[in-house]
């Protein structure tokens with residue numbers, strides 16, 4: 001055997017995994033990744049360039065990102081009693097949390113859910129338990145969750161609020177019952193908070209085992225890679241030992257601070273996206289053979305007639321519109337597609353292409 005083909009060097013779990021795949025979107029109307037479709041006005045761009053102009057790129061970044069953390073605390077109303085841990089995207093925060101767990105620890109989350117919980121658990125050889133949500137409503141199956149907690153004693157439970165890829169907000173009382181029943185940590189992943197009008201941030205003081213995770217990605221800064229975790233200083237102190245010292249680069253620190261101080265711009269964009277979400281949901285549900293599910297996020301999940309999802313996805317792609325095909329994941333997501341809410345023009349182009357895909361002309 002040559003070194004190039006040795007299969008005993010890495011853990012078998014790694015060999016069994018597939019890399020996280022991102023579709024090539026060049027030249028397409030990109031409605032697959034929950035990005036904010038809007039750019040910045042020229043005057044904001046000019047002030048931003050001035051803000052990064054003197055960034056000392058020859059120096060390492062501030063390892064504590066003190067300015068940025070202070071800005072986050074102030075603008076996101078994070079109470080003094082809780083610490084803020086920054087990550088290179090919230091993906092990195094999930095990874096840090098999981099790296100801190102003992103070997104063979106259990107990680108639990110509702111399914112369908114955010115794929116990185118499982119991906120990162122697998123990569124660290126942790127035991128991942130997916131508990132199906134209720135069919136049709138996509139709500140939490142609270143009895144099943146409580147039973148699984150008793151049986152598996154998970155070290156960490158991830159709950160995306162709103163959930164990805166279903167878009168719904170789980171019942172907050174059910175989540176609180178889970179937090180109360182859990183022996184381990186419960187992370188409420190609020191990646192879609194800007195579109196949701198709901199949060200567990202104000203419940204942090206009530207539960208010692210609660211952590212709230214946010215990101216600026218879906219707000220409109222996906223390219224920066226910045227996520228943050230808020231919780232009791234004791235937990236964050238431990239995780240901070242795992243964090244790479246310079247995980248938030250200088251340009252991200254300056255740019256995120258600048259952007260947060262211009263938050264009214266994002267608030268306006270977020271309002272436009274939410275208004276378009278309402279419109280798009282109604283348009284999808286007006287089509288025969290489609291069921292679109294209500295969403296508190298910046299995307300909409302919809303179900304096609306049986307075995308039509310792959311065909312419709314491919315047809316949209318051929319027309320230059322890229323959305324996400326979830327049907328291959330099967331289970332509750334069979335025949336499901338997910339579209340990110342774009343600009344009015346992008347959404348209209350998507351609807352026009354969808355009409356064509358469904359053989360409705362137009």
Ligand SMILES: *Cc1c(COP(=O)(O)O)cnc(C)c1O
Nearest residue numbers: 089090091114160164191215217
């Ligand atoms: C997009 C997403 C994230 C990842 O966010 P990044 O900060 O870009 O890494 C985390 N959780 C959920 C539920 C998401 O949908």
